[in-house]
Amino acid sequence: MPKQLLAQLVQKEEIIKNVYKFSIKADEIVQISKPGNFIEIRVTDQAEPFLRRPISIYNLDKQNGILEFIFQVKGKGTSLLSRKQIGDKIDIVGPLGFGTFKTDKYKKLAIIGGGIGIFPLYQLAKEAKNEEKQVNGYLGFRNKDFVMLEKEFKNVTNNLTITTDDGSYKNKGFAIDYLIKDMEKEKYDCIYACGPIPMLKAIQKYANENNIECQISLEEKMACGLGVCLGCAVKTAKSPKEKPEYFHVCKGGPVFNSKDVEI
Ligand SMILES: Cc1cc2nc3c(=O)[nH]c(=O)nc-3n(C[C@H](O)[C@H](O)[C@H](O)COP(=O)(O)OP(=O)(O)OC[C@H]3O[C@@H](n4cnc5c(N)ncnc54)[C@H](O)[C@@H]3O)c2cc1C
Structure with a gap:
């Protein structure tokens, strides 16, 4: 409560x-x-x-x-x-939020975040690492001026990849490309993501197409936060076009299984 x-x-x-x-x-x-x-x-x-x-x-x-x-x-x-x-x-x-990150069934986790979307991944990684799960992190930022919390995330991951879109710090490009490359060698049990919508869409597409478990935290615009105003609706994945069905991020989420929502 x-x-x-x-x-x-x-x-x-x-x-x-x-x-x-x-x-x-x-x-x-x-x-x-x-x-x-x-x-x-x-x-x-x-x-x-x-x-x-x-x-x-x-x-x-x-x-x-x-x-x-x-x-x-x-x-x-x-x-x-x-x-x-x-x-x-x-x-x-x-x-x-009733939809929180679930890790019970998994041993090898990948966390992936972009910009100000990295924040909710920290406590998740910290708890998972304390439970001796393997946690690899992928954090993407626009450029070197936006890079933050590198030391903190290093402490709660086994391996941390930092990317910048323009290559001004560490690896050049998008964090998801590095995650996908690593997945060719080492399969993760579940991917946990939070960040800008284009990044989440790319991660969702990759995870769903490759049948990889994936949990996505959505930071949709929200008013009451209690499921009363219904302002933070997102379509359910299998919602019929003529009669769309919705989740509300504040109550159903903010974390959803990537297969359940249309983002
Ligand atoms: C579940 C959830 C968790 C969040 N966690 C964080 C967090 O940890 N750290 C953080 O910095 N922000 C987070 N946000 C976003 C944060 O709530 C908004 O940035 C904030 O409410 C903006 O309020 P404001 O009065 O400063 O801006 P406003 O005057 O309300 O808006 C200023 C600008 O920000 C845009 N904006 C407002 N809300 C959002 C949003 N949710 N997403 C993207 N753009 C928005 C508006 O469209 C406008 O362009 C979260 C949002 C949600 C729904």
């Missing part, structure tokens, strides 16, 4: 330009959260913006009750959030 808390901001860091990592004290939520869950944040006490903003859980420190999330400043909501100071209380609801 999601909880609403006033969580104290205990650490704040701008990890790259306009991207902030917040550490908040939120023990009640931390203890019941799973990889792939997200929280909804009320960014201001003022009337505007009224809607909470959904942000993925990046890291859970269960011992100290600390929840970490990372966000990019995009518009008014995230800009207001970025101005919070250490000691401030932040109004959050979580954990949200």
Whole structure:
């Protein structure tokens, strides 16, 4: 059951330009959260913006009750959030999302993320590595200025491949091409993905065509986060054209099996 808390901001860091990592004290939520869950944040006490903003859980420190999330400043909501100071209380609801990453059946995992979509993959990789699963990571960024969390992901993976579209840092090209190349030598049991839609589409196509298990986290635009407003609909994969059927990312997801959704 999601909880609403006033969580104290205990650490704040701008990890790259306009991207902030917040550490908040939120023990009640931390203890019941799973990889792939997200929280909804009320960014201001003022009337505007009224809607909470959904942000993925990046890291859970269960011992100290600390929840970490990372966000990019995009518009008014995230800009207001970025101005919070250490000691401030932040109004959050979580954990949200019934569709979370599932790893029980798998031993060899590939995580693949792009840009600001890499955040929900961290806790997943951390828990899987602690359970002695093999976790290989593929993280793609536009160019060297957008590369982040390399050291952190190195610590929670057996092997990490970093790519930049323009080759300005590490490997040139798209992360998925490196994953596919590695798959020729070594088959993963499941691929876990989060990132921009074109990247997710390419991963979904590859996984579905090759019958590889794949779980995709969708960061669809969302309003209530509780399945009430129905704003974050995505079509189900086998939905008939004349009478489409939908999942709602906030409740059904944000993580879906790649075979179940049309993205
Ligand atoms: C389940 C979920 C998890 C998310 N996790 C993260 C996260 O960990 N870190 C992070 O930085 N962001 C994350 N997002 C996206 C984040 O919620 C939006 O960037 C944020 O709500 C924008 O609010 P704003 O008021 O700053 O911008 P707005 O003023 O609402 O919008 C500014 C611009 O951002 C675009 N935008 C708004 N929402 C989204 C979205 N969901 N996807 C793409 N573009 C959007 C708008 O179209 C507009 O162009 C997540 C979204 C979802 C649904």
